[in-house]
Amino acid sequence: MAIQSVEEMVAKIFATRRITRVDQIVLMEMFAGNNISANDKMLINQIYDALNQGRLRVVE
Numbered sequence: 001m002a003i004q005s006v007e008e009m010v011a012k013i014f015a016t017r018r019i020t021r022v023d024q025i026v027l028m029e030m031f032a033g034n035n036i037s038a039n040d041k042m043l044i045n046q047i048y049d050a051l052n053q054g055r056l057r058v059v060e
Helices: 006-016 021-033 038-052
Strands: 018-020 057-059
Touching: 006 018, 006 021, 006 038, 018 021, 021 038
Parallel strands: 018 057
Antiparallel strands: none
16 A cells, blocks of 8 residues: 555545545544644544534445
8 A cells, every 4th residue: 555645645535525444544643643744734634524524424
């Protein structure tokens, strides 16, 4: 599996309106590691906001 940037992951997730469990784990690890930019944190927060609002679906 190729490593994607946060921007690429977020673009793919919003384009498909789906997030996999693997995507979730990768994003949570990135966010928890504090090794990402403020912009990347904002993008990850947009994903979780969309999940909470029901605009994204979690798939296996």
